[in-house]
Amino acid sequence: MVRRLFQWLDERLGLTTIHDVVLDRKVPKVNWWFTLGSASLFLFLIQGITGVFLTVYYVPSPDHAYDSVQYIMNEVRFGWLIRGIHHWGATLMVLVVFIHMLRTFFYAAYKYPRELTWISGVVLLLATLGMGFTGYLLPWNQRAYWATTVGTQIPGTIPFIGPFITSVMRGGSELSALTLARFFSVHIWFLPAVIAATIGLHLYLVIRLGISHIPDEND
Amino acid sequence: MDNSPNLTRRQFVTVIGAAISTLIGAAVGLPAIGYLLSPALEKQEGESWILLGPLDNYPLNQPTLFTFTRTKKHGWEKTTTSYGVYVLRTSPTEVRVFSNVCTHLSCRVTWKEEVQEYICPCHDGHFAIDGSIISGPQPRSLDEYETKIEDGNLFIFLKEA
Ligand code: HEM
Ligand code: FES
Numbered sequence: 001m002v003r004r005l006f007q008w009l010d011e012r013l014g015l016t017t018i019h020d021v022v023l024d025r026k027v028p029k030v031n032w033w034f035t036l037g038s039a040s041l042f043l044f045l046i047q048g049i050t051g052v053f054l055t056v057y058y059v060p061s062p063d064h065a066y067d068s069v070q071y072i073m074n075e076v077r078f079g080w081l082i083r084g085i086h087h088w089g090a091t092l093m094v095l096v097v098f099i100h101m102l103r104t105f106f107y108a109a110y111k112y113p114r115e116l117t118w119i120s121g122v123v124l125l126l127a128t129l130g131m132g133f134t135g136y137l138l139p140w141n142q143r144a145y146w147a148t149t150v151g152t153q154i155p156g157t158i159p160f161i162g163p164f165i166t167s168v169m170r171g172g173s174e175l176s177a178l179t180l181a182r183f184f185s186v187h188i189w190f191l192p193a194v195i196a197a198t199i200g201l202h203l204y205l206v207i208r209l210g211i212s213h214i215p216d217e218n219d
Numbered sequence: 220m221d222n223s224p225n226l227t228r229r230q231f232v233t234v235i236g237a238a239i240s241t242l243i244g245a246a247v248g249l250p251a252i253g254y255l256l257s258p259a260l261e262k263q264e265g266e267s268w269i270l271l272g273p274l275d276n277y278p279l280n281q282p283t284l285f286t287f288t289r290t291k292k293h294g295w296e297k298t299t300t301s302y303g304v305y306v307l308r309t310s311p312t313e314v315r316v317f318s319n320v321c322t323h324l325s326c327r328v329t330w331k332e333e334v335q336e337y338i339c340p341c342h343d344g345h346f347a348i349d350g351s352i353i354s355g356p357q358p359r360s361l362d363e364y365e366t367k368i369e370d371g372n373l374f375i376f377l378k379e380a
Contacts, residue, residue, distance in 0.1 A: 046247075053251060057294065067295035075294070077257040078250035085247070 021207065028213035033107075036100035037206070040124075043093040044195060047131075050086040051188065058138070060184035062177050065140035090132055097128050108219075109212040117205040120198050127195045134187035140180060148183070149175055258294065265291070265379040271316070274373045277308045282330040282337070282348060284319065289379065304364065304375065305330060305337070307348065316364040316375050317350045323357040337361065 010016050027034075057076055059068045072079035101121060104110055110118035137148040152175070156166035171178030226234070253260075271285050282305040290299045303319040319327045319337075326341035336353060337346040344355030351360045364375035 049247070053254060056255065059295070064295050071295040075257075075261075077253040077260070079254060079257070081250050082254055 025207065025210065027211050030211065030214070033099075033103040034211065036096055036103060040093065040097045040100050041199065041203075043089055043096055044199065047086060047089050047093060048192060050082050050089065051192075053082050054086060055188065060138065060180050062140060062180055065138065065180060069139045069141075090135060094128055094132055097125055101125055107212065108215055111212075113209055114205070114212065117202060117209065120202045120205065123198045124195060124202060127191050127198065130191050131187060131195070134183045134191065137180060137183045138187065145175060148179065152179075265289075265377075267377055268367070268374040269377050271304070271306060271373040271375060273371050274308070274314060274368055275371065277306045277314070277373070279308050279311070280348075281332075282307045282317070284330065289377070291379065302377070303327060305361075306373070312368075314366055314368070314373060315349070316366050316373075318362040318364065320362065321357060322359045322361060323355065328361070 006015075054072065057068055057072050057079070059065060069083070072083055074080075104118065104121065110121075133151060136151075137144045152166050152169045155169070156162045158165065167173055169179075169182075170176070171182050269287060277283050284303055285306055286301060286303045288299050288301050290297050292298075305317045305319055307315045307317065309315060317337075319329070321328050321339040321341065321344055323339065323342055323344050326339050328337040328339045328344070328346060330336075331338050335348060337348075337350075338344070339346075339355065339357070342356050344357045345353040346357070346361050347353050349360075350363060364377070367374050367376075
């Protein structure tokens with residue numbers, strides 16, 4: 001029965017083909033460093049899921065942001081767990097993505113024909129850092145406030161256009177409700193969309209081109 | 220390998236993979252359900268005696284509106300709810316207190332002196348002076364509060380759902 005149902009679906013959806021192409025690829029002899037891309041993907045999904053859950057109670061307004069986070073931590077059942085995973089997952093994701101980049105760098109996996117994999121990877125790294133930066137402001141506590149004050153001031157030192165960049169980031173000359181709202185929007189809509197789309201391209205390339213082997217004395 | 224009765228390496232990895240995924244799924248998924256339901260699971264009842272002032276302030280046989288507000292914490296915010304009750308003194312020592320919330324769909328009723336009825340503007344519900352139904356879609360009489368009189372002061376017992 002289950003087998004017949006599966007065959008029916010498979011015939012129409014091509015499940016076996018997807019499985020063979022995506023998961024049953026030929027790979028060279030690899031080591032644990034090669035798992036970090038998948039680990040990055042897993043962390044991105046976890047961040048996405050816990051992030052969606054956080055928006056159930058979080059309010060991106062200066063009047064309520066701090067209190068809503070306190071509420072999540074102290075009163076909502078398992079709020080500490082959901083926020084804890086999102087909080088530590090953020091740091092871990094930056095770390096894992098970065099080490100994944102180091103591994104592809106040291107194994108020279110960015111060379112022909114994988115230049116676009118590398119370039120899409122650069123977009124992913126920058127977007128991941130952007131997630132960390134925009135997410136940091138959201139609890140609206142002292143640390144968040146001053147970190148963002150400093151973080152938005154840094155591009156302000158660029159000659160000529162610096163102050164303009166700062167005020168675009170802040171939505172005005174100083175930090176305000178507008179800053180919090182636009183950071184929230186970028187954090188939950190713009191960057192995740194960019195990351196999801198870029199992961200799609202990145203993985204398409206990985207599957208299409210196959211994984212590079214570990215360089216040896218012949219390379 | 221393929222003919223061996225034991226698990227192949229591939230099957231072993233599949234089973235372990237599925238088991239670990241299920242574990243992680245459960246470890247995050249089950250708390251997540253509690254997380255979503257959390258506010259609905261909080262006990263929010265509050266019970267208290269509300270002071271409506273000296274009984275002698277209220278005229279005989281004439282429903283008189285008394286309003287008060289109660290503040291409750293909802294998550295990260297305090298919400299103030301207004302209450303309105305009609306106090307009806309039926310004798311120098313007896314009193315009945317009705318909620319002004321229509322028993323149909325919760326609009327507020329008003330006492331109309333001219334017709335001696337409580338009238339709900341929403342779907343034209345009419346109630347008599349004692350709260351009973353005269354006409355309209357409402358299923359039951361106006362809700363009544365438990366009362367007590369201490370040192371000439373009138374109190375009602377309020378249960379917040
Ligand atoms: C959200 C972040 C990222 C995700 C989800 C991700 C995912 C993956 C996955 C699943 C693979 C398969 C091979 C492996 O796991 O090692 C891979 C390969 C690769 N990644 Fe990433 N990656 C990310 C960020 C980056 C970054 C920041 C770079 C470099 C700037 C990069 C460059 C590459 C390259 C060049 C390969 C091909 C490796 C090879 O063919 O041997 N990736 N990525
Ligand atoms: S709510 Fe009062 S009559 Fe419908």
